[in-house]
Amino acid sequence: MAKIIDDETMENVCLLAKLSLEGEEREAARAEMQKMLTYVEKLDQLDTEGTEPLSHIFGSENVFREDEIVNGNQKDAMLFHAPRTKDGQYHVPKTIG
Amino acid sequence: MKQYETVIGLEVHIELATKTKIFCGCSTEFGGEPNTHTCPVCAGMPGALPVLNRQVVEFALKAGIAANCQINQLCRFDRKNYFYPDNPQNYQISQLYLPVCHDGWIEIETSAGKKKIRIHEMHMEEDAGKLIHDEWEDCSLVDYNRSGVPLIEIVSEPDMRSAEEVISYLDKLRCMMQYLGVSDCKLQEGSMRADVNLSVCEAGSGVWGTRTEMKNLNSFKAITRAIEAERERQIELLEMGKPVIQETRRWDDNKESSRAMRSKEDARDYRYFPDPDLPPVHISDEWIQRIRNTQPELREEKQQRYQDELGLSDYDARVLTESAHLAALFEKTAELSQNPKKTAAWFMGEVLRLIKEYGTEPEKVCFSPKHLARLICMVEEKKVSPANAKKVFEHIFDEDTDPEAFVREHGLGIVQDADLLQRVLQKVLAENPGPLSELLGGKEKVFGFFVGQMMRELKGTASPEAVREALMEEIKKNRR
Ligand SMILES: [Zn+2]
Numbered sequence: 001m002a003k004i005i006d007d008e009t010m011e012n013v014c015l016l017a018k019l020s021l022e023g024e025e026r027e028a029a030r031a032e033m034q035k036m037l038t039y040v041e042k043l044d045q046l047d048t049e050g051t052e053p054l055s056h057i058f059g060s061e062n063v064f065r066e067d068e069i070v071n072g073n074q075k076d077a078m079l080f081h082a083p084r085t086k087d088g089q090y091h092v093p094k095t096i097g
Numbered sequence: 098m099k100q101y102e103t104v105i106g107l108e109v110h111i112e113l114a115t116k117t118k119i120f121c122g123c124s125t126e127f128g129g130e131p132n133t134h135t136c137p138v139c140a141g142m143p144g145a146l147p148v149l150n151r152q153v154v155e156f157a158l159k160a161g162i163a164a165n166c167q168i169n170q171l172c173r174f175d176r177k178n179y180f181y182p183d184n185p186q187n188y189q190i191s192q193l194y195l196p197v198c199h200d201g202w203i204e205i206e207t208s209a210g211k212k213k214i215r216i217h218e219m220h221m222e223e224d225a226g227k228l229i230h231d232e233w234e235d236c237s238l239v240d241y242n243r244s245g246v247p248l249i250e251i252v253s254e255p256d257m258r259s260a261e262e263v264i265s266y267l268d269k270l271r272c273m274m275q276y277l278g279v280s281d282c283k284l285q286e287g288s289m290r291a292d293v294n295l296s297v298c299e300a301g302s303g304v305w306g307t308r309t310e311m312k313n314l315n316s317f318k319a320i321t322r323a324i325e326a327e328r329e330r331q332i333e334l335l336e337m338g339k340p341v342i343q344e345t346r347r348w349d350d351n352k353e354s355s356r357a358m359r360s361k362e363d364a365r366d367y368r369y370f371p372d373p374d375l376p377p378v379h380i381s382d383e384w385i386q387r388i389r390n391t392q393p394e395l396r397e398e399k400q401q402r403y404q405d406e407l408g409l410s411d412y413d414a415r416v417l418t419e420s421a422h423l424a425a426l427f428e429k430t431a432e433l434s435q436n437p438k439k440t441a442a443w444f445m446g447e448v449l450r451l452i453k454e455y456g457t458e459p460e461k462v463c464f465s466p467k468h469l470a471r472l473i474c475m476v477e478e479k480k481v482s483p484a485n486a487k488k489v490f491e492h493i494f495d496e497d498t499d500p501e502a503f504v505r506e507h508g509l510g511i512v513q514d515a516d517l518l519q520r521v522l523q524k525v526l527a528e529n530p531g532p533l534s535e536l537l538g539g540k541e542k543v544f545g546f547f548v549g550q551m552m553r554e555l556k557g558t559a560s561p562e563a564v565r566e567a568l569m570e571e572i573k574k575n576r577r
Contacts, residue, residue: 016366018180055173055371061379067115067152070122078140078241086231088131089238092182094436095228 005034098336100300104261105293106217106255109270110222110248111280112288113156117306119223120147120190120375127286131240139223139245141185147374149174153247154197154378156279157221158388160249161198163273163395164216170380172197174221174372182239186538193369196220197380199281203273205265215254219370222248226473244526249279255294255308262325266289275421276395282318283462291320296341297331306331307341311355313348321357323348330355333422351396397410398472399424407437413445419461426466447487451494472500484556485509507556511560518559518567525550526571539573544568 003009003041010030021029075088084091103535118125121138137145161168173195176188201216226244228237251270257263271282271289282289296308311327314320318554331341394402394483403414418424423444431440450457453506472489475481481489481504489509526533527549536543551564 005532012366016178016180016368044403056373056376058376060376061147063376064151064154065117065122065148066306067117067150068122069117069124071124071136072136074136075132078132078135078137078409079314081142086234086238089181089229089233089240091234092239094230094235095182095237 003029003037005037098256101297101328101332101335102300103176103255103258103324104255104296104298104305104310105324106253107253107257107263107266107522108294108310109251109267110224110251110290110292111160111251111270111282112211113247113248113249113272114152114155114280115152115156115279118245119150119153119221120144120176120245123245125246126324127288129242132240132242134242135244135541139185140554141187141244147190148246149375149378150163153221153386154380156247157197157219157249158380158385159277160220160251160274160279161201162388162392163204163277163510164201164219164251165196166201166216166219168198168380168385169195170385171195171377172380173377174375177222177367177369178426179367180328183228183244184235185226185244186243188374189223189225190372191222191369192220192372195377203266203269205262205269207261207265212256212262214262216254216255217254218249219249222250224248226283243445252545255296260321261326263291263293263320267320272396272419272421273462276393278393278421287315290314291339293320293324293327294330295308295324296327297335306335307343309341309343309417310345311348312358313350318351320348322353326385330444355538360390364433365422381558387406396421396424403441407431407441409441413441416449417444419488423459425464426464428468430453430470432507433467434473436473439477440470443473446491448494451491452542453471462494464493466498468500475500477502479560480504480510481512482557482560504559508556509558511558518563521551521554522567522571536572 010021010026013019013033014026071092079085079090082090112125112464117123118139121136123134123136123139126134132140138147154455158168174190175193176187176192177193196218198219199217202213202221204211204213206212208519214537221298224243224246226239226241230236231238232546247263253266257266257329267289274280274282274289280288284290291314293311293314294308295311298304298306298308309327309331311323314323325345334341342357343502346360347358348355399418400414403417404411409417417427427440427444430444431437434440448462449471452462469490472486472493476483478485481500485504489498489503492503493500529547529550532546536547547568548561548564551568552559552561555564
């Protein structure tokens with residue numbers, strides 16, 4: 001049986017994901033997450049005894065770049081996508097600390 | 098009151114001296130206009146692909162090997178997930194499961210003697226962007242120039258027991274990194290940052306207390322103050338029978354106190370997982386061997402060599418090797434002047450004096466070794482007096498002046514011209530008939546007066562020996 005997503009888990013997930021879900025929205029998200037967990041739980045039926053955990057599927061290693069500057073000033077293009085900017089910087093809600 | 102012991106471990110972030118960022122070809126140069134060193138990779142645009150800078154691995158290996166670490170020959174990057182505007186990807190690429198180096202040690206020296214501090218691990222990671230608060234609009238502004246700048250984080254074991262040991266450990270790390278050319282380690286510019294983990298326990302009890310982590314320490318002074326304040330704060334709590342809470346605290350240097358960061362700032366659940374964008378790094382035996390073979394001479398070896406080969410004192414060798422940059426300047430100058438002892442005397446004297454007088458850093462000293470070497474030779478060859486050489490050196494130190502040209506243009510060279518010496522001598526004698534008759538009458542004290550007068554006329558450009566000689570000659574002549 002998959003882990004039940006209780007209120008406490010919901011609270012923690014919202015905190016970590018910086019989401020403020022209330023009422024129906026919150027219930028819907030909880031139900032969807034529960035479904036995902038139940039789906040993924042199927043993996044537990046497999047026998048993984050002696051199987052190494054896999055982190056990368058392509059088997060490549062040591063993909064490097066040399067330490068050379070190839071990017072110039074792309075400030076305008078970069079900031080173009082930002083909803084709001086000021087003095088060449090991204091304008092975001094006030095952070096704490 | 099009970100006796101307490103302070104137990105300290107450090108997490109030190111060191112910014113690597115690469116030209117480009119860890120995963121993209123943007124410049125790492127300090128102090129550019131906001132967001133001028135950014136691209137889709139370091140600004141966290143969806144779909145951008147990070148590619149590892151080989152030099153970062155090289156530097157991490159150099160640091161790890163110098164600190165006697167084991168190398169994880171298969172190492173990997175992991176994503177550390179958190180949401181904050183300084184982190185545009187919403188995860189920081191770091192190493193949790195297979196850090197590049199682990200289980201090393203470095204030796205520190207304090208008034209109590211030598212001690213080994215164990216290194217738990219060193220891992221590679223990327224720096225975050227910079228947030229500034231905008232008072233006018235009460236919002237935050239983000240500059241991603243620092244985002245993606247390569248760092249190594251060096252995590253020590255909790256082996257330190259005092260602020261003195263902590264400072265000694267940091268000094269040692271800083272010196273080591275500078276010698277390796279891995280980082281310039283400037284606390285003020287943030288290229289070296291230390292977080293302090295501290296707990297107190299009753300001396301001899303062997304039961305460790307709960308630790309706190311202190312952030313925002315920007316100078317050695319702040320670190321020392323923060324350690325002392327946190328030790329007192331924890332002891333006070335324990336004495337009142339209250340528990341120490343495990344938390345992250347932020348040091349405020351102006352208030353000289355710390356406050357607990359809110360739990361939202363301190364979400365400890367980072368949900369690390371291997372970064373699928375970055376293939377694992379396999380570090381071969383050959384690679385490690387090559388790094389070992391090319392490690393530069395570190396401070397301890399240099400110090401020993403200065404004593405053994407150059408015949409310097411223990412004290413001079415210690416002082417001259419404090420800064421890797423100054424040691425390199427010294428060596429080059431000594432090589433060119435062919436006179437290590439005189440060169441050492443100049444560095445111990447004038448170079449350090451001017452550094453202190455100008456309040457500058459040894460790393461910023463930038464005169465050409467050939468200019469000081471030439472000046473040293475000129476003194477030896479009696480082409481300039483030691484007193485004038487010091488004046489010339491100030492110009493070498495300030496503007497990297499060529500000493501030969503300077504001495505010529507300013508007439509500071511020792512007068513080789515016998516006629517000139519004679520002319521000045523006759524002038525001085527004629528202007529001081531009173532003292533002259535005293536001198537000829539055998540009053541020895543007046544001799545010094547005439548030497549002084551002549552040196553003044555010649556603006557110090559004559560050798561005192563030559564002046565004395567000419568004067569003695571004159572006396573003998575007049576006595577005859
Ligand atoms: Zn970039």
